Amino acid sequence: MKQNVHGKSLTEWQAEFPLLKNIMDLHPVFWTNGKQLPMKEVPPLPVTREDIIEADKRWKRFAPFFEKAFPETKAAKGLIESPLRHIPHMKKRLKDYYNEPFQGNLYLKCDNELPVAGSIKARGGVYEVLKHAEDLAIANGLLKKDDNYEIFTDPAFTSFFSQYSIGVGSTGNLALSIGTISAKLGFNVNVHMSGDAKQWKKELLRSKGVNVYEYNGDFSEAITEGRKQTLEDPNGYFIDDEHSKDLFLGYSVAALRLKEQLLGQGVKVDRDHPLFVYLPCGVGGSPGGIAFGLKQIFGDYVYCIFVEPTHSPSVLIGLMTGEEDKVSVQDFGIDNRTEADGLAVGRPSSFASEISRHLISGIFTIEDDDLYKLLAILADSEGIRVEPSAAAGLMGPAKLAGASFIKKHRLDDKMGKSAHIAWSTGGNLVPEGGMDRFYQKGKGLLR
Incomplete structure (x- = not known):
């Protein structure tokens, strides 16, 4: 642990941000973002609503490719999307177990069921590879935007892309999404995985012809080394989870899809019907992209709340202190060790x-044991199985009910008509034995 962080002692940091002591002691906390602004007051951002619309059009252009290359997308006509499920039995079990009653309906956004990659990373990771492939094909005279994109399955295209490489640093799920789609298109793929990445993910990637490099260190080491090696290749393209606009936009399109799903289920979002969305958070790209999209669609009537493990509260510390990426959890003596794969x-x-700074409503942290308990309760109450990190958002409504947030935002009289969405981020590709171990550990903790 550093004795001084940016010229201040840890005691001085704690005096300035009293919540920091509980964070450093690894206690679960709920932080309300005092810098959130009404949408009309948010300064110009590096991405726009028009960018989301363009990204959605690109997804639609690639639909014929997905239908042919990934038969599991045929029923959805090549759309990469997940269901929104009402989970009333989970709500009851949550209230009973955690003794924290909350108002409003509870839903699960099942990105654990997303085709191609089985996690939320099928949105951002797959999208950026598609954009890069489209850009290369157009620049080399192989493609026009009004072509039928089924041609991306032609041997001529896979042969063309074999001249190029794609690199990424990942804790697991981003690597799976990028490795799967890049290999299918014909790219040479190099994945740099941190020490906490699961072995089965590495083996699955290798089975698809992906080169996997393993590191003993954490995400920062994997992404730094991956970036360096990729950029040494003149035909290399690095997908940067820390800085990528395209990755971010791939996630943001989820807001357009969610709007249609909410309409289809008769869920209103307006002044009297607030929407609360709980998003598991690692580096901040996928929850940030989704939050950005949701705020563009629903404005001030949606409240986006990130969830981080108590041992990896990087976005919380960054946003709370205002130092953002200039500080790490290790600066404050936190070990960044968690069972929450991807977080x-x-x-x-x-x-x-930079984008989430004025948009999100808050962040809460959660202990690993609760992730296992939640996934077990979800499996028992709704028959839905997810990996630990994907269960994080389920604690959201109870956390919200126990915080001063509702009173601060003057929502007391509106909560009865509210909707809560826990965003489930992954689990579909977890081997059966692994999922059974998650469940059994959760059941043991509940006892």
Whole structure:
């Protein structure tokens, strides 16, 4: 642990931000973002609503490719999307177990069921690879935007892309999404994985022809080394989870899809019907992209709340102190060790932090044991199985009910008509044995 961080002692940091002591002691906390602004007052951002619309059009252009290359997308006509499920039995079990009653309906956004990659990373990671492939094909005269994109499955295209490489640093799920789609298109793929990445993910990637490099250190080491090696290749393209606009926009399109799903289920979002969305958070790109999209669509009536492990609260510390990516959890003596695959990140994304700064409503932290308990309760109450990190958002409504947030935002009389969405981020590709171990550990903790 550093004795001084940016010229201040840890005692001085704690005096300035009293919540920091509880964070450093690894206690679960709820932080309300005092810098959140009404949408009309948010300064210009490096991404716009028009960018989301363009990203959605690109997804639609690639739909014929997905239908042919990934048969599991055929029923959805090549759309990469997940269901929104009402989970009333989970709500009851949550209230009973945690003794924290809350008002409003509870839903699960099942990105654990996303086709191609089985996690939320199928949005950002897959999207950036598609954009890069489209840019290369157009620049080399192989493609026009009004072509049928099924041609991306042609041998001529896979042969063309074999001249190029794609690199990424990852804790696991981003690597799976990028490795899967890049290999399918024909790229040479190099994945740099941190020490906490699961072995089965490495083996699955290798089975798809992906080169996997393993590191003993955390996400920061994997991404730094991955960036360096990729940029040494003149035909290399690095997908940067810390700085990528395209990755961010891939996630943001989820807001357009969610709007349609909410309409389809008769869920209103307006002044009298607030929407609360709980987003598991690692480096901040996927929750930041989704939050950005949701705020563009629903404005001040949606409240986006990030969730981080108590051992990896990088975005919380970055946004709370205002130092964003200039500080890491290790600076404050926190070890960044968690079972929450994908959330073990010590330093936040500078790009995502800049955008989330005035948009998100707050962040809460959660202990690993609660992740296992929640996934077991979800499996028993709704028959839905997810990995630990994907269960993080389920604690959101109870955390919110126990915080001063509702009173501060003058929402007391509106909570009865509210909707809560826990965003489930992954789990579909977890081997059966692994999922059974998660469940059994959760059941043991509940006892």
